[in-house]
Amino acid sequence: MKYYDILVVGAGPAGLAAAQAAAASGRKVGIIDDNPQAGGQIWRGGPASQSDARARTLWLALHDAPNVEFLSQTRVLYAPAPQQLQVQTPVSGMTLHYQRLILATGARERLLPFPGWTLPGVTGAGGLQALSKGGYPVAGKRVVVAGTGPLLLAVAATLRARGAEIVAIIEQAPMPALARFGAGLLATPSKAVQALQLARQLRGIPYWTDSYVRAALDDAMKTQELQAVQVQRGSSIVTLECDYLACGYGLLPNVELAQALGAATHSRKGQTAVSIDSWQQTCISDVYCAGEGTGIGGVDLALVEGRIAGLAASGAVAETETLFRQRTRWRKFASRLERGFALRAEVLALAEDSTLVCRCEDVCHGDLKTHSSWRSAKLHTRCGMGPCQGRICGGATELLYGWRPAAVRSPIVPARVASMIASAPEETPDQQAAQ
Numbered sequence: 505m506k507y508y509d510i511l512v513v514g515a516g517p518a519g520l521a522a523a524q525a526a527a528a529s530g531r532k533v534g535i536i537d538d539n540p541q542a543g544g545q546i547w548r549g550g551p552a553s554q555s556d557a558r559a560r561t562l563w564l565a566l567h568d569a570p571n572v573e574f575l576s577q578t579r580v581l582y583a584p585a586p587q588q589l590q591v592q593t594p595v596s597g598m599t600l601h602y603q604r605l606i607l608a609t610g611a612r613e614r615l616l617p618f619p620g621w622t623l624p625g626v627t628g629a630g631g632l633q634a635l636s637k638g639g640y641p642v643a644g645k646r647v648v649v650a651g652t653g654p655l656l657l658a659v660a661a662t663l664r665a666r667g668a669e670i671v672a673i674i675e676q677a678p679m680p681a682l683a684r685f686g687a688g689l690l691a692t693p694s695k696a697v698q699a700l701q702l703a704r705q706l707r708g709i710p711y712w713t714d715s716y717v718r719a720a721l722d723d724a725m726k727t728q729e730l731q732a733v734q735v736q737r738g739s740s741i742v743t744l745e746c747d748y749l750a751c752g753y754g755l756l757p758n759v760e761l762a763q764a765l766g767a768a769t770h771s772r773k774g775q776t777a778v779s780i781d782s783w784q785q786t787c788i789s790d791v792y793c794a795g796e797g798t799g800i801g802g803v804d805l806a807l808v809e810g811r812i813a814g815l816a817a818s819g820a821v822a823e824t825e826t827l828f829r830q831r832t833r834w835r836k837f838a839s840r841l842e843r844g845f846a847l848r849a850e851v852l853a854l855a856e857d858s859t860l861v862c863r864c865e866d867v868c869h870g871d872l873k874t875h876s877s878w879r880s881a882k883l884h885t886r887c888g889m890g891p892c893q894g895r896i897c898g899g900a901t902e903l904l905y906g907w908r909p910a911a912v913r914s915p916i917v918p919a920r921v922a923s924m925i926a927s928a929p930e931e932t933p934d935q936q937a938a939q
């Protein structure tokens with residue numbers, strides 16, 4: 505049986521910061537992540553190789569700590585009983601026991617349907633970034649980066665550094681909102697410096713504000729290959745030829761594990777996040793949550809929330825005033841981010857009746873818009889019942905139709921039957937005798 509005093513799910517910035525803070529107490533700390541390396545989304549490829557010194561420092565501290573164990577390629581499937589998690593490893597499954605749990609499961613991209621969004625060559629913005637960081641070749645490819653948020657700039661910089669030709673960055677937010685967001689960066693000088701660095705890296709690339717992709721087009725021969733995108737730019741429609749369209753409309757917190765454990769969540773403007781108190785504690789006394797799971801706020805907020813959660817879970821709650829002040833500052837940044845890049849109504853009205861919304865089960869907008877709830881749509885169309893279990897279409901249907909997702913089902917991610925059998929609880933002699 506594997507037991508940890510404090511178990512952290514997710515080895516992104518929040519999880520690493522939580523684990524480091526918790527490990528200082530001398531307790532036995534476990535960190536689980538389904539990726540081969542720690543680092544989460546932003547430090548993909550491993551924290552040891554990042555230019556951000558915070559990543560390297562965190563990783564070295566954890567790597568050298570005798571009371572910390574990192575379980576990579578380990579995915580949480582469900583919670584069979586209080587203070588237990590059932591996980592899938594590359595070869596099997598097992599049960600992990602804990603006293604305190606810190607959820608740092610991060611976020612995923614929000615994808616919205618528009619005509620042609622399922623064509624090969626159309627990806628999420630962060631999706632193409634992650635692929636290229638993993639070695640997928642983009643050198644010489646013409647890429648349109650579109651959607652909304654500062655992530656588009658980071659994506660374009662990553663792709664350009666790997667040899668892609670960025671045709672344009674298409675930002676749906678209007679210029680006045682962006683100008684207000686830009687002025688607000690003065691309150692967070694490190695973000696202002698980051699923005700200037702990105703501007704330098706992206707020099708020469710057209711940045712169209714107040715613009716959005718209306719459709720991804722294949723060629724006249726209907727080859728099912730992306731040829732171009734049709735962009736609404738102010739009042740005109742422009743066609744841009746490209747090999748890839750990397751399009752994402754912000755991020756959505758990963759809350760499924762928290763929900764499966766019974767933690768309360770709240771929803772605002774199409775975004776559901778885990779509810780926490782000032783110690784990052786959920787409504788379940790031994791379960792904490794930190795980072796993007798509590799709401800989208802960026803790496804700095806994730807780090808400080810992780811640290812508070814780690815300290816709170818290990819009982820080291822003295823001298824946290826500075827951390828609370830930092831968290832307040834980064835939460836204000838998160839609010840400015842939300843206001844600056846609020847979605848415009850037009851991007852929610854692009855799907856045509858024949859546009860697929862649930863791409864796992866091939867369910868289109870015309871079939872869905874007649875339903876009044878996620879449950880009704882699921883029962884009649886199988887929307888959200890494919891391999892992604894609504895992770896992609898759920899974010900879109902919440903915004904397009906106002907549906908709240910139904911309760912989470914276990915396993916929370918697709919799992920091998922073998923790993924669930926291997927990790928099934930053993931029967932006690934009394935149970936065997938009773939049969």
Ligand SMILES: Cc1cc2nc3c(=O)[nH]c(=O)nc-3n(C[C@H](O)[C@H](O)[C@H](O)COP(=O)(O)OP(=O)(O)OC[C@H]3O[C@@H](n4cnc5c(N)ncnc54)[C@H](O)[C@@H]3O)c2cc1C
Nearest residue numbers: 514516517518538544545580609610630658795796802803
């Ligand atoms: C696709 C994408 C690309 C991004 N790129 C950038 C960028 O270039 N620059 C930038 O500033 N910000 C980027 N961000 C935002 C960035 O992720 C956050 O600001 C920050 O990393 C959040 O840290 P976190 O620790 O909360 O979550 P994350 O970094 O997302 O880490 C969460 C970790 O939890 C793991 N996990 C989740 N569920 C489970 C489970 N059931 N079992 C096991 N492990 C699990 C995930 O694999 C992941 O490693 C990106 C976000 C996304 C979604």
